[in-house]
Amino acid sequence: xxxxxxxxxxxxxxxxxxxxxxxxxxxxxxxxxxxxxxxxxxxxxxxxxxxxxxxxxxxxxxxxxxxxxxxxxxxxxxxxxxxxxxxxxxxxxxxxxxxxxxxxxxxxxxxxxxxxxxxxxxxxxxxxxxxxxxxxxxxxxxxxxxxxxxxxxxxxxxxxxxxxxxxxxxxxxxxxxxxxxxxxxxxxxxxxxxxxxxxxxxxxxxxxxxxxxxxxxxxxxxxxxxxxxxxxxxxxxxxxxxxxxxxxxxxxxxxxxxxxxxxxxxxxxxxxxxxxxxxxxxxxxxxxxxxxxxxxxxxxxxxxxxxxxxxxxxxxxxxxxxxxxxxxxxxxxxxxxxxxxxxxxxxxxxxxxxxxxxxxxxxxxxxxxxxxx
Ligand code: GLU
Numbered sequence: 278x279x280x281x282x283x284x285x286x287x288x289x290x291x292x293x294x295x296x297x298x299x300x301x302x303x304x305x306x307x308x309x310x311x312x313x314x315x316x317x318x319x320x321x322x323x324x325x326x327x328x329x330x331x332x333x334x335x336x337x338x339x340x341x342x343x344x345x346x347x348x349x350x351x352x353x354x355x356x357x358x359x360x361x362x363x364x365x366x367x368x369x370x371x372x373x374x375x376x377x378x379x380x381x382x383x384x385x386x387x388x389x390x391x392x393x394x395x396x397x398x399x400x401x402x403x404x405x406x407x408x409x410x411x412x413x414x415x416x417x418x419x420x421x422x423x424x425x426x427x428x429x430x431x432x433x434x435x436x437x438x439x440x441x442x443x444x445x446x447x448x449x450x451x452x453x454x455x456x457x458x459x460x461x462x463x464x465x466x467x468x469x470x471x472x473x474x475x476x477x478x479x480x481x482x483x484x485x486x487x488x489x490x491x492x493x494x495x496x497x498x499x500x501x502x503x504x505x506x507x508x509x510x511x512x513x514x515x516x517x518x519x520x521x522x523x524x525x526x527x528x529x530x531x532x533x534x535x536x537x538x539x540x541x542x543x544x545x546x547x548x549x550x551x552x553x554x555x556x557x558x559x560x561x562x563x564x565x566x567x568x569x570x571x572x573x574x575x576x577x578x579x580x581x582x583x584x585x586x587x588x589x590x591x592x593x594x595x596x597x598x599x600x601x602x603x604x605x606x607x608x609x610x611x612x613x614x615x616x617x618x619x620x621x622x623x624x625x626x627x628x629x630x631x632x633x634x635x636x637x638x639x640x641x642x643x644x645x646x647x648x649x650x
Contacts, residue, residue, distance in 0.1 A: 282512040291317065387422075433498060452519065455470065473538070507537075509549050520534075595611075
């Protein structure tokens with residue numbers, strides 16, 4: 278097998294899951310945190326830039342508050358996250374300081390990344406931290422998130438961060454050795470996938486929906502995170518966080534876990550930001566021909582190609598483009614409001630002025646503002 282892509286990566290996002298960080302919910306595993314910090318320090322010494330995305334705030338908060346069952350009420354989850362995040366950051370700070378490294382806490386929500394200005398701010402802050410050789414420690418800002426604005430799981434958050442800072446690689450450390458050809462808990466003959474192409478639909482079928490009781494994501498969210506990260510060219514490795522010196526060995530080129538390689542053409546920075554919108558204001562259903570034509574780069578979306586408008590949106594908002602079966606095709610900034618769009622769909626652009634009384638643009642979404650998924 279080929280050597281690990283991590284050997285050549287110079288900017289790496291490392292994600293660690295809740296069950297690893299909190300010893301399956303029993304409380305922060307300080308010894309393990311210290312080992313990762315040591316390995317990350319070794320990578321930094323080799324000249325690599327590392328961002329850590331760590332889960333575990335809610336699990337650690339529950340432990341500190343003496344709660345044995347994960348609360349259902351959003352306000353209690355938010356409270357647990359606020360308590361637990363203190364413990365996480367305190368522990369990481371202590372571990373990294375032992376290696377002479379400064380740390381920085383960065384808490385993000387989907388709303389931060391969906392807003393172009395906040396997105397660019399987050400990007401330059403993170404780049405500055407990396408330049409200063411500080412280790413950014415990122416989590417979702419669980420205390421202020423609601424369903425509407427949350428990313429939801431840290432596998433996805435880590436992929437969004439990889440895209441945000443244009444990382445070369447994403448390492449997802451979990452409590453499994455990697456991705457298996459089937460759920461190993463139910464299929465004893467399941468085999469570890471050593472290498473595959475990120476975004477290959479077969480991987481999603483293999484990953485199924487299996488999750489753990491402690492964290493939010495399962496193997497499927499990891500496979501989807503790899504697909505997402507590949508859009509900016511980042512390769513993903515899913516490996517066991519319990520493996521001895523796993524980060525250092527990966528950096529030496531040892532193939533550990535599952536390597537999901539990015540092979541697709543990467544999107545330009547602006548398209549990347551559009552593609553990473555997890556929540557959209559509305560959706561446009563495309564006819565079969567348009568779905569195909571859009572797939573050819575460089576084409577704009579015209580009103581005549583749209584058969585249905587779902588949801589409400591204003592001019593300039595991000596909308597999703599789907600085909601008739603509901604498959605996501607693209608994301609883009611729409612030139613007309615939902616009401617206006619409903620009146621012009623199915624019509625040639627030359628008729629827009631007559632229908633609306635004015636015509637801003639002949640396209641519903643200009644190709645510069647469109648990202649294919
Ligand atoms: N942000 C959550 C936490 O730190 C974890 C989300 C996840 O497990 O993916 O508790």
